[in-house]
Amino acid sequence: MEGVLIECVQNSLRHLLYRNAIFICERLCSEFPSETNLQLLAACYLQSNQAYSAYHILKGTQMPQSRYLFAISCYQMDLLNEAEMALCPSNEPMAEVPNGAAGHYLLGLIYRYTDRLKSAAQQFNQALSLDPLLWAAYEELCRLGTAGEATTVFGESASECIQKQYMSHHDAGPQLQASSDDHIAVSGRQQMPENVSTRQLRHLNANNIKDNSLNHNGAVFSGSTTASQPSNGVHSNISFYNTPSPMATQLSGVAPPPLCRNVIPNGQLSSSVSADVSPRSTVKSTLQPPRRKFVDEGKLRKISGRLFSDSGPRRSTRLAGEGGPVTNTSGVPVTAGNGTNHSSKNHTSSKLGSAASRSVTVRKGQSLSTETVNEGQFCFFVVNHIICFLTRLNHNLGFSVVDDSRLNTVSTTSGSFPSLDTRSCEHDGSMSRASTSVSKVANGALEVLSLLKILGEGYRLSCLYRCKDALDVFLQLPLKHYNTSWVLSQVGKAHFELVDYIESERAFRGARLASPYSLEGMDIYSTVLYHLKEDMKLSYLAQELISTDRLAPQSWCAMGNCYSMQKDHETALKNFQRAVQLNSRFTYAHTLCGHEYVALEDYENGIKSYQNALQIDARHYNAWYGLAMIYLRQEKYEFSEHHFRKALNINPCSSVIMSYLGTSLHALKRNEEALAVMEKAIIADKKNPLPMYQKANILVSLEDFDGALAVLEELKEYAPRESSVYALMGKIYKRRLMYDKAMLHFGLALDLKPSATDVATIKAAMEKLHVPDELEDSI
Amino acid sequence: MATESSEGEEETKLMGGNPQLVVDGDLREMAKNAAWSVSSCKPGNGVSALRDDNYETYWQSDGAQPHLVNIQFQKKVKLQLVALYVDFNLDESYTPSKISIRAGDGFHNLKEIKTVELVKPTGWVYISLSGNDPREAFVNTFMLQIGVLSNHLNGRDTHVRQIKVYGPQPNPIPLQPFQFTSTEFITYSILR
Numbered sequence: 016m017e018g019v020l021i022e023c024v025q026n027s028l029r030h031l032l033y034r035n036a037i038f039i040c041e042r043l044c045s046e047f048p049s050e051t052n053l054q055l056l057a058a059c060y061l062q063s064n065q066a067y068s069a070y071h072i073l074k075g076t077q078m079p080q081s082r083y084l085f086a087i088s089c090y091q092m093d094l095l096n097e098a099e100m101a102l103c104p105s106n107e108p109m110a111e112v113p114n115g116a117a118g119h120y121l122l123g124l125i126y127r128y129t130d131r132l133k134s135a136a137q138q139f140n141q142a143l144s145l146d147p148l149l150w151a152a153y154e155e156l157c158r159l160g161t162a163g164e165a166t167t168v169f170g171e172s173a174s175e176c177i178q179k180q181y182m183s184h185h186d187a188g189p190q191l192q193a194s195s196d197d198h199i200a201v202s203g204r205q206q207m208p209e210n211v212s213t214r215q216l217r218h219l220n221a222n223n224i225k226d227n228s229l230n231h232n233g234a235v236f237s238g239s240t241t242a243s244q245p246s247n248g249v250h251s252n253i254s255f256y257n258t259p260s261p262m263a264t265q266l267s268g269v270a271p272p273p274l275c276r277n278v279i280p281n282g283q284l285s286s287s288v289s290a291d292v293s294p295r296s297t298v299k300s301t302l303q304p305p306r307r308k309f310v311d312e313g314k315l316r317k318i319s320g321r322l323f324s325d326s327g328p329r330r331s332t333r334l335a336g337e338g339g340p341v342t343n344t345s346g347v348p349v350t351a352g353n354g355t356n357h358s359s360k361n362h363t364s365s366k367l368g369s370a371a372s373r374s375v376t377v378r379k380g381q382s383l384s385t386e387t388v389n390e391g392q393f394c395f396f397v398v399n400h401i402i403c404f405l406t407r408l409n410h411n412l413g414f415s416v417v418d419d420s421r422l423n424t425v426s427t428t429s430g431s432f433p434s435l436d437t438r439s440c441e442h443d444g445s446m447s448r449a450s451t452s453v454s455k456v457a458n459g460a461l462e463v464l465s466l467l468k469i470l471g472e473g474y475r476l477s478c479l480y481r482c483k484d485a486l487d488v489f490l491q492l493p494l495k496h497y498n499t500s501w502v503l504s505q506v507g508k509a510h511f512e513l514v515d516y517i518e519s520e521r522a523f524r525g526a527r528l529a530s531p532y533s534l535e536g537m538d539i540y541s542t543v544l545y546h547l548k549e550d551m552k553l554s555y556l557a558q559e560l561i562s563t564d565r566l567a568p569q570s571w572c573a574m575g576n577c578y579s580m581q582k583d584h585e586t587a588l589k590n591f592q593r594a595v596q597l598n599s600r601f602t603y604a605h606t607l608c609g610h611e612y613v614a615l616e617d618y619e620n621g622i623k624s625y626q627n628a629l630q631i632d633a634r635h636y637n638a639w640y641g642l643a644m645i646y647l648r649q650e651k652y653e654f655s656e657h658h659f660r661k662a663l664n665i666n667p668c669s670s671v672i673m674s675y676l677g678t679s680l681h682a683l684k685r686n687e688e689a690l691a692v693m694e695k696a697i698i699a700d701k702k703n704p705l706p707m708y709q710k711a712n713i714l715v716s717l718e719d720f721d722g723a724l725a726v727l728e729e730l731k732e733y734a735p736r737e738s739s740v741y742a743l744m745g746k747i748y749k750r751r752l753m754y755d756k757a758m759l760h761f762g763l764a765l766d767l768k769p770s771a772t773d774v775a776t777i778k779a780a781m782e783k784l785h786v787p788d789e790l791e792d793s794i
Numbered sequence: 795m796a797t798e799s800s801e802g803e804e805e806t807k808l809m810g811g812n813p814q815l816v817v818d819g820d821l822r823e824m825a826k827n828a829a830w831s832v833s834s835c836k837p838g839n840g841v842s843a844l845r846d847d848n849y850e851t852y853w854q855s856d857g858a859q860p861h862l863v864n865i866q867f868q869k870k871v872k873l874q875l876v877a878l879y880v881d882f883n884l885d886e887s888y889t890p891s892k893i894s895i896r897a898g899d900g901f902h903n904l905k906e907i908k909t910v911e912l913v914k915p916t917g918w919v920y921i922s923l924s925g926n927d928p929r930e931a932f933v934n935t936f937m938l939q940i941g942v943l944s945n946h947l948n949g950r951d952t953h954v955r956q957i958k959v960y961g962p963q964p965n966p967i968p969l970q971p972f973q974f975t976s977t978e979f980i981t982y983s984i985l986r
Contacts, residue, residue, distance in 0.1 A: 514981070514982060516981065542986050545986065546981055546986065547981075548977070607986070610986060616827075637985055637986070640985050644968070647968050647969065648968045669985070670982075671982055671983075671984075671985050672985070678969055682969060702978075702982075703982045704978055704979055704982065705979065705982045705983060708979070712971070733978065734976050734978045734979060736975070736976045737974065737975060737976040737978070737979050738972070738975045738976075739970070739971070739972035739973065739974055739975065739979070742971070742972045743971065743972065746971070764972075767975055767976075768975060769972065769973060769975055770820055770962070770963065770965075770973040770975075771818075771820050771821075771874075771931065771962050771963075772872070772932075772962045772963075772965070772973065773972050773973055774931070775931040775932060776972070782927075
């Protein structure tokens with residue numbers, strides 16, 4: 016009965032029927048209370064966004080997989096302390112983090128949000144070393160500003176790591192040859208010790224395949240831990256295969272026997288099992304350039320990833336795909352490559368994959384334990400079921416598979432699943448496959464890594480605000496990857512940092528065309544449109560985003576920018592506050608709130624908002640800039656200088672920050688330094704007229720009128736219709752007693768329609784000009 | 795709104811009134827953070843009625859003329875326009891007739907800068923504080939006092955429904971002698 020219930024639950028999960036899954040699973044847990052069943056139930060809850068339920072049922076559990084799921088639910092409920100306790104209990108300092116790279120990644124996130132940035136970076140680095148294809152960890156490292164160069168991270172060692180993992184699994188266990196697309200053909204890479212019954216193996220393999228296929232989000236490839244010690248991996252496999260009982264114990268979370276010391280229990284189990292399949296899937300997947308749409312970054316990635324330790328290859332392809340392909344938060348992912356069944360299965364949603372993988376993981380345990388009962392039938396039942404499901408998916412969904420050859424094979428095999436089944440059973444001992452697949456793995460790994468290298472380097476450089484370099488790196492991408500929403504958003508962001516709003520707008524427009532449902536980076540796009548004063552486009556963007564997703568902070572940021580452009584700062588503030596409510600970890604929303612408070616002259620709240628933003632992300636230089644501007648207005652010049660310097664440390668190429676730093680230095684009467692900074696600013700960005708204007712200002716205060724006039728003459732070329740330039744020149748001429756020139760320039764300034772205050776000032780200056788005229792000869 | 799300026803006199807006569815508040819975009823309401831006080835009021839019709847954006851509520855004075863509304867700012871501000879909402883049809887003898895505007899550093903040195911006479915106003919009445927000189931476009935002051943010297947039909951007490959005080963928009967970029975007008979300058983002048 017237990018097996019039937021489990022099967023039913025996993026079936027429902029695969030079909031995304033969460034209510035059904037939860038109901039059946041609850042019956043299962045009450046009938047057969049065991050921790051693995053609890054894990055399955057928790058998985059169901061997490062899938063249907065009921066983290067609180069998962070939290071309650073998993074509280075106090077000790078199995079690594081349970082601890083991992085518990086940590087995820089705590090994380091989603093924002094109980095970071097408990098999540099951390101679960102992942103690394105304080106009374107067992109040497110305990111392994113469950114689920115290897117995924118666990119380290121989650122722990123890293125927890126450290127990050129509790130302000131322990133060094134530990135966070137450590138965790139992310141560890142995650143990457145365990146699984147070099149964990150893009151999310153690399154992304155976080157970039158955001159922390161401490162990422163290593165992509166060429167080293169995704170370089171030789173990474174490729175060796177991946178290969179070793181696949182090799183060890185190749186050697187260790189039955190290789191599941193995923194046939195061209197989904198099909199689970201049990202390959203006969205049988206170098207396994209003979210005491211493993213083939214059926215058992217096949218059973219395992221079938222499970223693995225299913226796991227693999229289902230898991231696309233990339234679970235932690237904890238197999239990597241075994242990679243470094245292939246023998247142990249083999250051992251674990253052997254132990255796993257030989258004795259169902261140790262497996263059972265592993266499942267129950269008891270620390271694995273010394274044999275499998277580096278095997279992370281439960282997670283490891285799945286990984287070792289899946290590892291068998293992984294090479295397969297990797298082979299297939301890596302042969303195709305991964306191109307998968309990324310469904311929902313943080314959550315799904317984590318859930319699916321963590322739960323499924325085996326997803327190494329899968330994850331790699333998916334993540335690699337992630338880098339290139341469009342990242343859409345709400346769309347149906349189009350899984351291109353990933354050759355294997357995973358792709359087909361994955362396409363519907365990452366949730367599906369993760370759910371399925373999760374269900375498979377647990378199911379594996381279950382099936383293994385019950386295997387003694389009705390082994391044979393169960394095995395074939397499983398395999399058939401998988402194949403049926405896969406073929407159905409393949410047919411119904413028909414999403415584009417990148418690799419046409421795969422597609423062909425899929426179609427050919429799909430029709431013949433019974434034969435496939437038998438074929439899989441017959442595949443034992445095709446050693447030739449093993450050797451070719453080894454080289455395929457190597458090639459595949461290299462291809463994935465080369466793609467990740469470019470994307471990673473580009474992202475790292477743009478996080479370090481070396482925008483020109485980042486743009487160059489992104490241009491190295493093949494066109495099909497470049498024209499995806501994620502990459503184009505990054506390009507747009509880089510142009511935005513370079514204050515090149517027109518190019519930025521172009522890039523973002525391309526990103527919108529590529530995937531109109533993606534919200535990533537749209538807040539920056541709205542700011543770009545705000546700068547360009549394109550109110551029509553901005554309001555259209557805001558409306559579209561709100562209709563796509565009312566609960567995304569980016570939509571409300573865009574709306575707020577719209578109101579702010581119309582000078583309705585109170586409504587803009589309300590919108591930004593809504594964005595903050597929706598996601599209090601969305602740094603930019605806090606900064607925008609700060610800007611609105613400043614516009615409303617509420618400096619206290621402005622400072623608070625900026626400080627909130629900095630608490631979340633200390634590298635958000637806009638918040639440093641905002642604070643510095645407030646202090647500048649409040650005439651606290653030392654504070655403002657300090658904060659401008661901080662902003663400049665983070666983003667050293669911004670000429671705007673440099674010119675303001677110069678202004679505050681000038682206010683502090685440190686004029687030489689001010690002039691030096693202004694020079695730097697002028698060089699940094701030729702198109703920015705402000706540093707020159709400020710330089711002229713400083714020169715005027717130093718009474719170097721000729722110098723100032725020279726600068727302003729040059730400035731006239733850049734911005735011929737700027738009234739303040741003429742006004743300042745008029746002032747200088749007046750000081751130099753060159754009255755007719757002064758009048759000329761004041762007149763020009765007035766023609767260019769300055770603000771009312773300036774009109775008054777200029778007219779007053781003109782009046783006072785005349786008074787001396789009567790007394791002296793005009794020059 | 796028709797204004798007639800009499801030569802040699804500082805008085806202007808203002809008639810009519812807009813039901814809608816219409817001010818230039820480059821003006822900004824200045825008195826949100828100012829301290830408002832009145833010389834006298836009837837309980838329930840106090841000074842807060844002048845600032846609640848509600849035409850139904852009004853301030854009613856309760857003492858001897860002149861009735862005074864004092865607005866004190868935290869620092870010297872440039873002011874350009876005072877707008878009053880008064881309605882003869884509703885208030886009849888309570889409607890102010892002669893209004894004097896004084897400015898200064900405090901109660902001790904207020905000086906009258908403008909006097910107007912209202913004739914049956916029915917809505918928003920704008921009183922500009924600028925002098926004739928373009929140099930005197932603004933009044934730079936710590937305190938503004940609006941005095942109601944007399945009412946229509948010789949009423950003793952007065953009703954005023956709303957008062958708003960306007961000045962120029964501040965320079966969005968601090969420490970600049972002049973404001974920027976061209977797009978190139980404005981684009982590079984702020985980070986968002």
